[in-house]
Amino acid sequence: MIKLGLVGTHWITAQFAQAVLETGKYEISAIYSRNKENAKKFSVKIQQNKASLYDNFDDFIDSGIQVVYLASPNSFHFEHAQIAIKHDVDVIVEKPSFSNPDQFRTIIDLLKLHPKIRLFEAARNYHDPNFKVVQSTVKNLDLLQGANLVYAHYSSRYDEYLAKPDNPPNVFTRDFSGGALYDLGVYPLYDALGWFGYPEKIDYKAQLLKNGIDAFGWINLKYSGFSVGIFISKVFTSTAPTEIFGLKHTIEIDSPSELNQIAVINGHDKQFVADGSGRNPLFNEADDFARVLNDRFSEKNQSEYEKWLKIATQINQLLFDLRKSAGIDFPADNQ
Amino acid sequence: MIKLGLVGTHWITAQFAQAVLETGKYEISAIYSRNKENAKKFSVKIQQNKASLYDNFDDFIDSGIQVVYLASPNSFHFEHAQIAIKHDVDVIVEKPSFSNPDQFRTIIDLLKLHPKIRLFEAARNYHDPNFKVVQSTVKNLDLLQGANLVYAHYSSRYDEYLAKPDNPPNVFTRDFSGGALYDLGVYPLYDALGWFGYPEKIDYKAQLLKNGIDAFGWINLKYSGFSVGIFISKVFTSTAPTEIFGLKHTIEIDSPSELNQIAVINGHDKQFVADGSGRNPLFNEADDFARVLNDRFSEKNQSEYEKWLKIATQINQLLFDLRKSAGIDFPADNQ
Numbered sequence: 001m002i003k004l005g006l007v008g009t010h011w012i013t014a015q016f017a018q019a020v021l022e023t024g025k026y027e028i029s030a031i032y033s034r035n036k037e038n039a040k041k042f043s044v045k046i047q048q049n050k051a052s053l054y055d056n057f058d059d060f061i062d063s064g065i066q067v068v069y070l071a072s073p074n075s076f077h078f079e080h081a082q083i084a085i086k087h088d089v090d091v092i093v094e095k096p097s098f099s100n101p102d103q104f105r106t107i108i109d110l111l112k113l114h115p116k117i118r119l120f121e122a123a124r125n126y127h128d129p130n131f132k133v134v135q136s137t138v139k140n141l142d143l144l145q146g147a148n149l150v151y152a153h154y155s156s157r158y159d160e161y162l163a164k165p166d167n168p169p170n171v172f173t174r175d176f177s178g179g180a181l182y183d184l185g186v187y188p189l190y191d192a193l194g195w196f197g198y199p200e201k202i203d204y205k206a207q208l209l210k211n212g213i214d215a216f217g218w219i220n221l222k223y224s225g226f227s228v229g230i231f232i233s234k235v236f237t238s239t240a241p242t243e244i245f246g247l248k249h250t251i252e253i254d255s256p257s258e259l260n261q262i263a264v265i266n267g268h269d270k271q272f273v274a275d276g277s278g279r280n281p282l283f284n285e286a287d288d289f290a291r292v293l294n295d296r297f298s299e300k301n302q303s304e305y306e307k308w309l310k311i312a313t314q315i316n317q318l319l320f321d322l323r324k325s326a327g328i329d330f331p332a333d334n335q
Numbered sequence: 336m337i338k339l340g341l342v343g344t345h346w347i348t349a350q351f352a353q354a355v356l357e358t359g360k361y362e363i364s365a366i367y368s369r370n371k372e373n374a375k376k377f378s379v380k381i382q383q384n385k386a387s388l389y390d391n392f393d394d395f396i397d398s399g400i401q402v403v404y405l406a407s408p409n410s411f412h413f414e415h416a417q418i419a420i421k422h423d424v425d426v427i428v429e430k431p432s433f434s435n436p437d438q439f440r441t442i443i444d445l446l447k448l449h450p451k452i453r454l455f456e457a458a459r460n461y462h463d464p465n466f467k468v469v470q471s472t473v474k475n476l477d478l479l480q481g482a483n484l485v486y487a488h489y490s491s492r493y494d495e496y497l498a499k500p501d502n503p504p505n506v507f508t509r510d511f512s513g514g515a516l517y518d519l520g521v522y523p524l525y526d527a528l529g530w531f532g533y534p535e536k537i538d539y540k541a542q543l544l545k546n547g548i549d550a551f552g553w554i555n556l557k558y559s560g561f562s563v564g565i566f567i568s569k570v571f572t573s574t575a576p577t578e579i580f581g582l583k584h585t586i587e588i589d590s591p592s593e594l595n596q597i598a599v600i601n602g603h604d605k606q607f608v609a610d611g612s613g614r615n616p617l618f619n620e621a622d623d624f625a626r627v628l629n630d631r632f633s634e635k636n637q638s639e640y641e642k643w644l645k646i647a648t649q650i651n652q653l654l655f656d657l658r659k660s661a662g663i664d665f666p667a668d669n670q
Binding site: 145146148150154162203205207215216217218220222226227229231233235236237238239240241243245246247248250252265 | 480481483485489497538540542550551552553555557561562564566568570571572573574575576578580581582583585587600
C-alpha cells in the first residue's frame with residue numbers, strides 16, 4: 001500500500017480520495033490544510049478518520065507519506081512540489097501543474113537531483129481508456145480536416161465572483177493562476193496534444209474580466225494541413241458537442257474532459273464506438289500512477305512516465321504561450 | 336406587378352423565383368444565362384415558359400424588366416449591377432453583393448446618379464421575422480456575455496473540388512470570389528451585426544485549400560464587454576447549435592441562416608420563443624423588397640432601405656477585413 005498525503009479539501013480531493021481507495025493500492029495516511037478544522041471535517045467527509053491531520057506543510061511532508069496529492073490553488077503547486085521532492089516524496093499534482101515554463105524547468109532540474117522521485121500531472125482525461133479509443137479512431141479517419149473542442153461550463157464560483165468582485169474566489173484570480181484557460185482549457189489541450197500532436201502556431205482570443213482573468217475564449221491551434229479550435233468558458237454553459245472532422249466522417253465526443261460517449265457520424269448514420277465506464281473518472285490516473293510508483297525502474301514504466309512528463313511540459317508551455325497571446329499575466333511569472 | 340429578370344440558373348434562383356411568385360407582387364418576365372439552353376431548361380423547371388430568354392446581358396437588361404435578381408457567381412455581381420443601374424433597373428443582388436469596399440463605393444456613387452434606383456442585398460436571414468425575435472430576446476437578456484455562431488455544412492461542390500482540384504467549381508475559387516467566408520460567413524455576420532452591432536476588433540483564422548480559398552475557419556468579433564465567435568465550414572458539417580450567452584440564460588438557435596427554432600435555456604428549462612413559418616425562406620426578403628419598390632419615396636420605406644444599404648456596406652467591409660486578416664486575396668481586388 002502506498003502511503004498518500006492529501007492537500008486540498010475541495011470536491012476534487014474527495015473524488016481523488018475515493019478513486020485511490022477504489023484501486024486498492026493506496027492508503028490515505030495524512031491530510032493537510034492551512035486550517036486544521038477543515039482537515040478534520042474533510043477526513044470525516046471522506047471517512048478516513050485514521051489519517052493524521054496537519055496545518056504545517058513541512059511536518060505533513062515528513063509524516064511518513066510516500067506520495068503527496070496537490071490540489072491546492074494552482075499558484076501553490078510550485079512551492080509544495082519543491083518541498084515534497086526535496087523530502088523525497090513523490091508528487092501527484094492537479095493540472096495545471098505549474099504557472100509557467102520557468103517554474104516547470106526548476107522542478108525538472110530538482111527531479112534530476114532526486115532520480116527516484118516521480119512527479120505526475122493529474123490529467124485524468126489523458127489516462128482514460130477512451131482517450132486511446134479517440135486516438136485510434138482519429139488515425140482511421142478518411143482524412144483529418146480539423147476539430148472543434150468545446151468545454152464551456154458555468155462555474156458556481158462565478159456567482160461568488162459576481163457577488164464580491166473585489167474579493168473573488170481563487171479560480172477567478174491571476175494571483176492564484178486561475179481563469180478559464182488554466183482551469184478548463186488544460187483538458188482539451190491534453191486531448192489536442194494526444195490526438196493531433198504539438199501545433200505549429202497558436203492563438204487565444206479571450207474575454208477578460210475586470211481583474212484581468214479570462215472568463216471565456218477561443219483557442220486556435222494550427223497544424224500542417226489542418227487546424228483545431230477550442231472554445232472554453234467558466235461563465236456560461238454550451239451544449240455543443242466536441243467534433244473531429246474527417247472528410248465524410250465526424251467523430252462526436254460528449255465532453256473533452258469526460259470522454260464518456262464517443263460516436264462516428266456519417267450522414268444520418270451514427271455509430272457509438274465507446275461508452276463511459278461509469279467508474280470514478282479519476283480511477284485510471286490513480287491506478288496508472290500506482291503502477292509506476294510500485295515498479296518505477298522497469299523499462300516500460302520508466303518510458304511511460306517520461307512520456308507523461310514530456311506532455312505535461314508541453315502543456316505547460318502551450319498554456320503559457322496561449323495566455324501570453326491573450327495578454328494575461330500571472331504574478332507567479334515575476335517570482 | 337413588378338417585372339423581374341433573373342440571372343443565374345442554380346437552386347437559389349429557383350427558390351427565389353418561387354418566393355417572388357408567392358408574394359403575388361412580381362412577374363418573371365426575363366431570364367438570362369450565358370448559355371441559352373440553360374435559360375430554356377430553367378424556364379421549364381420553374382414553370383415560367385412565357386419569360387423571354389437572353390444570352391446577351393445588355394439586351395436582357397433592356398428587355399423591359401424593372402428589377403434584376405443577380406445570382407451569378409460573386410465576382411460577376413459588380414459588372415452586372417453597374418449595367419443594371421446605368422439602365423435604370425433596380426437590383427436585388429445575392430449576398431455577398433460585391434468583392435470589396437472599392438467596388439461597393441463605386442456602386443454607391445453610381446446609385447447617387449440614379450436616385451430612383453434601389454439596390455438590395457438578398458440577406459434572407461436579415462429579413463426573416465425570427466431575426467427580430469432574436470434581436471428582442473437578446474435585448475431582454477440578464478447580461479450579454481457573448482455568442483458562438485456555427486454554420487458548418489458540407490458542400491456537394493467540395494466533391495467536385497476534390498475530383499478536379501485544378502478545375503474547381505466557382506464557389507471554391509478566388510477567381511469567382513468564393514470560399515467559406517464569402518459563401519456562408521455572410522449569414523452569421525448579418526446576425527452578428529443585426530443583434531450586436533459593429534465590432535471593435537476582428538480576426539479570422541482560416542484553413543486554406545491549396546488554391547488559397549478558405550475551406551473553414553473561426554471568426555472572432557470583439558465588442559466592448561463581450562465577444563462573439565463564428566465557426567464556418569464548407570468541407571464538413573457540424574451539428575453544434577448557435578448560442579447566445581447571457582448570465583444564466585442561453586438563447587439557442589438551430590442555424591444562423593435558417594432561424595427556424597429559437598429557444599431560451601435556463602438550466603434544465605428550455606422554452607421555445609419562435610418556430611419556423613414553413614414558408615419559402617426567401618419569401619420575406621422578396622416581399623420586403625417589393626414593398627419598397629412599389630412605394631420607394633415614402634419616408635418609412637426610404638429609411639428602411641437606407642438601413643439595409645448601410646448594413647450591406649458594413650458587411651462588405653467586414654468580409655473584406657476578415658479575409659485580409661486570414662491572408663485571402665481575390666483577383667477582383669486588382670481590377
